[in-house]
Amino acid sequence: MAYTKALPQATPETQEFWDGLKRHELRIQRCQDCNQFYFFPRPFCPHAGCRSTNVEWETVSGKGKLHTYVISHRGFGPWAEDVPYVIAVVELDEGPRMMTNLVNVEPEPEKLPPDMALEIVYDDVTDEVTLPKFQPAS
Amino acid sequence: MPRNSQDYSHKVAIVGASETETVGKLPDRSMIQLHAEAAMLALADAGLTIDDVDGVATAGPTPAQLTEYLNIMPRWIDGTSVGGGSFLMHVGHAVAAIEAGYADVVLVTHGESGRSGVGVGGRGPANSTLAGQFESPFGVWGPPSQFSIPIVRHMHEYGTTEEQMAEIAVATRKWAELNPRAMMRDPITVEDVLNSRLIAWPLHLLNCCLVTDGGGALVLVSEERAKDFPKDPVWVLGRGESAAHTLISQMRDMTEWSAAVQTGQDAFAMAQMTTKDIQHAMFYDAFTHVPMYALEALGFVKPGEGGPYFAEGHTAPGGDFPMNTNGGGLSYTHTGMYGMFAIMESVTQLRGEAGERQIDNLETSMVHAPAGMFSGTSTLILGNQ
Numbered sequence: 423m424a425y426t427k428a429l430p431q432a433t434p435e436t437q438e439f440w441d442g443l444k445r446h447e448l449r450i451q452r453c454q455d456c457n458q459f460y461f462f463p464r465p466f467c468p469h470a471g472c473r474s475t476n477v478e479w480e481t482v483s484g485k486g487k488l489h490t491y492v493i494s495h496r497g498f499g500p501w502a503e504d505v506p507y508v509i510a511v512v513e514l515d516e517g518p519r520m521m522t523n524l525v526n527v528e529p530e531p532e533k534l535p536p537d538m539a540l541e542i543v544y545d546d547v548t549d550e551v552t553l554p555k556f557q558p559a560s
Numbered sequence: 561m562p563r564n565s566q567d568y569s570h571k572v573a574i575v576g577a578s579e580t581e582t583v584g585k586l587p588d589r590s591m592i593q594l595h596a597e598a599a600m601l602a603l604a605d606a607g608l609t610i611d612d613v614d615g616v617a618t619a620g621p622t623p624a625q626l627t628e629y630l631n632i633m634p635r636w637i638d639g640t641s642v643g644g645g646s647f648l649m650h651v652g653h654a655v656a657a658i659e660a661g662y663a664d665v666v667l668v669t670h671g672e673s674g675r676s677g678v679g680v681g682g683r684g685p686a687n688s689t690l691a692g693q694f695e696s697p698f699g700v701w702g703p704p705s706q707f708s709i710p711i712v713r714h715m716h717e718y719g720t721t722e723e724q725m726a727e728i729a730v731a732t733r734k735w736a737e738l739n740p741r742a743m744m745r746d747p748i749t750v751e752d753v754l755n756s757r758l759i760a761w762p763l764h765l766l767n768c769c770l771v772t773d774g775g776g777a778l779v780l781v782s783e784e785r786a787k788d789f790p791k792d793p794v795w796v797l798g799r800g801e802s803a804a805h806t807l808i809s810q811m812r813d814m815t816e817w818s819a820a821v822q823t824g825q826d827a828f829a830m831a832q833m834t835t836k837d838i839q840h841a842m843f844y845d846a847f848t849h850v851p852m853y854a855l856e857a858l859g860f861v862k863p864g865e866g867g868p869y870f871a872e873g874h875t876a877p878g879g880d881f882p883m884n885t886n887g888g889g890l891s892y893t894h895t896g897m898y899g900m901f902a903i904m905e906s907v908t909q910l911r912g913e914a915g916e917r918q919i920d921n922l923e924t925s926m927v928h929a930p931a932g933m934f935s936g937t938s939t940l941i942l943g944n945q
Contacts, residue, residue, distance in 0.1 A: 430693035431687035490710055521698050
């Protein structure tokens with residue numbers, strides 16, 4: 423069945439992130455001067471006092487912690503059949519935070535303590551797009 | 561010679577202010593029509609007409625769309641449009657513009673057909689924007705699913721409870737009971753809030769603002785002219801503004817509204833005031849946790865003390881720090897960019913025109929509103945002395 427939810431459309435500076443996911447690799451950028459990782463992709467280090475353009479893509483662990491979330495009890499369009507679903511912010515072990523959905527876990531507050539360990543699940547939603555979802559770490 | 565913002569405090573005043581004749585469900589009026597209606601009423605409140613206006617600021621439509629509709633060609637325009645707090649920013653910008661001689665009579669307008677959607681363009685980010693790439697694919701569907709995301713972290717770090725946030729809705733409803741224009745006036749309890757249907761846990765329906773139609777407008781002039789109007793001036797004493805991000809996942813600290821810290825400090829510095837000088841507050845309440853974050857960031861309580869503070873009743877009728885006295889976005893009205901109504905209630909209170917909900921002996925009021933979802937903020941300090 424065709425996937426009808428919103429899909430990301432890559433831009434030049436984000437292309438490697440989405441290409442990496444398609445290969446089942448989580449790729450984010452790291453500043454080669456201050457050594458910090460960052461997200462979302464852009465061609466310069468966003469950290470205050472650095473702002474270097476000497477940045478490189480790296481494949482990271484795909485492990486992180488549940489930073490915060492909501493359990494959505496409303497869903498529009500194709501999301502309606504998914505409610506309740508978890509919209510979460512994961513803090514990667516490398517530092518940056520990103521939005522995701524939690525999968526393979528009950529959408530109940532008791533099952534979702536902040537800081538619980540998570541790992542990435544590569545969700546191949548179409549032939550072209552893979553979304554980074556997360557589940558409780560095994 | 562270097563200048564500082566204090567030189568601009570108490571230099572410009574609000575001399576005209578009005579909301580649309582009614583607020584709530586207005587399917588007979590288009591979005592831009594609501595701007596014009598509020599503009600004309602605010603100008604009439606000041607004894608002026610559209611032909612006296614030489615500066616305009618608005619958000620939603622562009623200033624050009626507004627000037628086209630009003631058929632005017634001003635000398636100064638401001639189209640800062642960053643969400644609900646835009647109008648607070650316009651007031652701050654108008655102070656500088658009037659002091660610089662760019663304009664003499666500045667009109668700031670808001671109008672939104674948030675409920676009825678009459679004359680409104682499309683919504684939603686393109687798939688190639690940052691939001692389209694990094695948030696939309698995960699099923700976010702608007703402010704209740706995004707503005708709410710930091711709450712769990714605040715609960716985790718500070719022990720903030722759903723009951724405490726419910727108390728904010730209860731206190732605000734008590735004010736709405738005193739406002740005959742408010743959409744929701746029936747008393748509610750903490751249990752009512754917690755038993756209302758889940759929207760995006762931890763948000764229940766009664767933790768969320770209304771969705772309405774309506775508008776409001778302000779007229780600002782210089783100190784030299786301010787005494788010549790029918791109503792006493794409401795002075796702009798302090799202002800601050802900032803914007804930091806748009807993606808909620810990129811909020812710097814999920815437990816602290818860092819932009820509000822900055823805009824509060826700037827507003828206090830300009831007004832040469834501290835929290836102790838503020839007698840009344842309009843802290844934008846799109847959701848119950850939003851004024852809680854503001855209260856902490858602006859320094860009225862320590863981080864993490866916001867929830868207990870509201871639960872103790874300080875902000876409710878009879879409390880020592882009256883807040884959101886029109887009934888707020890939660891119970892009065894919320895068109896989408898509610899900041900104009902927050903300013904309007906401060907003006908109404910400072911003019912002594914608030915009727916049954918009037919705060920006695922009021923001299924100062926703070927208005928605070930977000931630019932987007934915790935993205936940035938604007939703060940105003942207004943006074944009537």
